[in-house]
Amino acid sequence: MIIGIGGCSRSGKSTIAVALADELQNSTILSLDNYAFPEKNLPVVHNRHDWEIPEAYNFDRLIAEIEKLKIDYSVVIVEGILVFYDVRLARMFHKRILMQIDKSTFLVRRKQEVRWGSEPDWFIEYVWSSFLKYGLPKDLGCYQLVDGKTQIDMNRLLSELSESN
Numbered sequence: 001m002i003i004g005i006g007g008c009s010r011s012g013k014s015t016i017a018v019a020l021a022d023e024l025q026n027s028t029i030l031s032l033d034n035y036a037f038p039e040k041n042l043p044v045v046h047n048r049h050d051w052e053i054p055e056a057y058n059f060d061r062l063i064a065e066i067e068k069l070k071i072d073y074s075v076v077i078v079e080g081i082l083v084f085y086d087v088r089l090a091r092m093f094h095k096r097i098l099m100q101i102d103k104s105t106f107l108v109r110r111k112q113e114v115r116w117g118s119e120p121d122w123f124i125e126y127v128w129s130s131f132l133k134y135g136l137p138k139d140l141g142c143y144q145l146v147d148g149k150t151q152i153d154m155n156r157l158l159s160e161l162s163e164s165n
Contacts, residue, residue, distance in 0.1 A: 001074065001075050001076075001094045001095065001161075002066060002070060002075075002076045002077075002078065002092050002093050002094050002095075003020065003075065003076070003077045003078070003093060003094065003095045003096075003097065003161065004078050004079075004083045004084060004089070004090065004092075004093035004095070004096045004097065005017050005020075005077065005078070005079040005080075005083065005097045005098075005099065006079070006080065006081065006082070006083045006084045006096070006097070006098050006099070006135060006137070007081070007098055007099030007100065007101070007131075007135070007148060008081060008099075008101065008106055008127075008128065008131040008135060009081060009106065009109075009110055009113075009127050009131065010101070010106060010109035010110050010113065011099035011100065011101045011106070011148040012099045012101075012146075012148035012152075013079040013080065013081075013099050014031065014079060016079075016097065016099065016146065016152060016157075017029045017031075017077045017079040019152065019154060020075075020077055020154075020157075020158075020161075021075075021077055023154060023158055024074070024075045024077075024158075025074060025075075026073050026074040026075065027073060027074065027075035027076070027077060028069055028073045028075075028076055028077070029077045029078075029079065030062065030065060030066065030069070030076065030077070030078045030079070031078075031079055031080060032057060032062065032078070032079065032080020032081065032082060032083055033051075033080060035057050035058045035059070035061055035062040035065075036051055036056050036057055036058070037056060037057070037058055042056050043055055043056060045123075045126065046122070046123075048123060052081070052126065052127050052130035052131070052134070053082075053130060053134060054082055054085050054086070054134055057080075057082060059086040059088070059089055062078070062089065063086075063088060063089055063092065066078065066089075066092060078093070081131055081135045082134055082135045084096065084098075084135065084136075084137045085134050085135060090137070095144065095161050096137075096142060096143045096144065097143065097144045097146055097157075098137060098143045098144070098145050098146065099146050099148040100145055100146065100147055100148055101147075101148040101149055102149070103128060105148075105149050106128055107124065107128075110124050110127065111124065144157070144160055144161070
């Protein structure tokens, strides 16, 4: 099984991916972040590297890695802000989880982020609008929607994931 987990920055994608991997035997996690092009090749927005757009990621390399790993693992979990953008990638997923948070929660969480130093307000707004433009799936009917603001009921989520497609 290949599970895709998408959502905006700070919505809980990595947290839920790790929790699922802990529960699902013979599983592995791939993060879209690890398939970003080198910084020197990234697009730039107002002198900042732009990881918020599809052109920042090597989807071909990610898809090739999934193809390799699905031979050795029962479950491959792929998480990232734009995992549902590339149609080829999105079609690979047997299960699709969309982590949802509202904008006010995103703003609070993103402003607490320290990995990249202080971020200007305009850039934080840009991150939100880029997710809405590129990361939000068009047809939510085939997605498991998970509230990223509350404690996840793992038993319920695992049950829903085990249901047939």
